[in-house]
Amino acid sequence: MRKDKILVIGSEGQIGTVLSQALRQAYGIGGVVTSDLNPPRSAVIGAFEQLNVLDGERLFEIVKKHKITQIYHLAAMLSAKGEQNPKMAWDVNMTGLLNVLEVARQEGLDKVYFPSSIAVFGGETPKKNTPQHTILQPQTMYGITKEVGEHLAQYYYAKHKVDVRSIRYPGLISYQSMPGGGTTDYAVEIYHKAVAGEPFECFLKPETRLPMMYMPDAVRATLELMDAPVEKLSMHYGYNVSAMSFSPSDIATVLKVHFPEFKVTYKPDFRQQIAESWVDGMDDSQARADWGWKHEYDLGTMTQDMLLNLQKIKEKSGAKI
Numbered sequence: 001m002r003k004d005k006i007l008v009i010g011s012e013g014q015i016g017t018v019l020s021q022a023l024r025q026a027y028g029i030g031g032v033v034t035s036d037l038n039p040p041r042s043a044v045i046g047a048f049e050q051l052n053v054l055d056g057e058r059l060f061e062i063v064k065k066h067k068i069t070q071i072y073h074l075a076a077m078l079s080a081k082g083e084q085n086p087k088m089a090w091d092v093n094m095t096g097l098l099n100v101l102e103v104a105r106q107e108g109l110d111k112v113y114f115p116s117s118i119a120v121f122g123g124e125t126p127k128k129n130t131p132q133h134t135i136l137q138p139q140t141m142y143g144i145t146k147e148v149g150e151h152l153a154q155y156y157y158a159k160h161k162v163d164v165r166s167i168r169y170p171g172l173i174s175y176q177s178m179p180g181g182g183t184t185d186y187a188v189e190i191y192h193k194a195v196a197g198e199p200f201e202c203f204l205k206p207e208t209r210l211p212m213m214y215m216p217d218a219v220r221a222t223l224e225l226m227d228a229p230v231e232k233l234s235m236h237y238g239y240n241v242s243a244m245s246f247s248p249s250d251i252a253t254v255l256k257v258h259f260p261e262f263k264v265t266y267k268p269d270f271r272q273q274i275a276e277s278w279v280d281g282m283d284d285s286q287a288r289a290d291w292g293w294k295h296e297y298d299l300g301t302m303t304q305d306m307l308l309n310l311q312k313i314k315e316k317s318g319a320k321i
Contacts, residue, residue, distance in 0.1 A: 010075030012036040053096035072113040079142040081181030086141035093145035116238030119143030122277040130279040132286040139277035150237035157236035168238035174215035175309040195310040199263040206249035209280040213243040214297040228291035240282040243295035
């Protein structure tokens with residue numbers, strides 16, 4: 001097992017739930033400390049610390065107590081919820097990140113991981129095969145905080161030699177936990193409804209095409225980036241990573257092969273405007289060149305794995321998922 005001591009902030013979220021498991025496999029149960037604003041929803045494996053990331057003193061206390069060497073900072077207010085409370089989104093996303101960067105600077109941490117997002121794009125950003133280096137005109141508070149966060153990450157590396165690393169995640173899909181208020185959440189919910197034998201009402205238009213990624217690819221990309229030698233990295237803000245792009249109608253068509261009676265209707269809400277400000281595919285050649293990124297799952301293989309695992313969960317629980 002590796003000797004680093006990892007702190008995962010936001011371990012109860014969609015990414016944190018799965019990434020924490022992968023980190024424990026790599027570093028051992030004793031090598032990972034999980035933390036979140038709320039108590040864990042299930043039995044804790046290893047050390048857990050309740051943490052409001054806005055509480056900088058508490059963060060310092062945890063880092064010193066556990067002799068932390070790396071932080072994976074996943075706590076954030078996502079796009080849809082952020083538009084409902086933009087001031088809170090700014091406070092949580094920006095002050096939280098600044099607290100993490102400061103503890104990393106002052107305590108001499110080895111590495112920090114900070115997730116960015118396709119939400120940094122918008123306005124005049126090229127929609128197709130979006131370049132790594134391009135116009136960033138985010139249309140949401142979430143996207144604004146992610147863009148500023150990228151600049152902060154690069155600043156702390158250049159000014160203070162804090163080794164910050166970041167990925168611009170597309171929409172993420174997983175069976176382990178439900179998402180927490182993002183514009184791409186439909187792509188998780190639709191699988192749960194199909195397996196449960198229930199109709200699904202989509203909050204986006206049927207042809208709204210967005211970049212997506214299956215969680216195993218997202219976790220692997222994160223760990224591969226964090227394992228890459230620093231001299232191989234050409235940037236310390238968000239790397240574009242790409243896997244697949246599809247629309248609600250695309251995923252509905254695939255699911256109806258498995259569930260012919262599955263009903264999908266469409267009732268676009270405020271998230272439609274958010275989705276339309278984003279891109280439908282990214283050029284991730286920089287990530288592939290710098291640290292060897294390569295995706296494994298497409299819509300078909302992801303669907304097979306999602307349905308297999310959701311069916312297992314349904315059979316184990318004996319109830320609707």
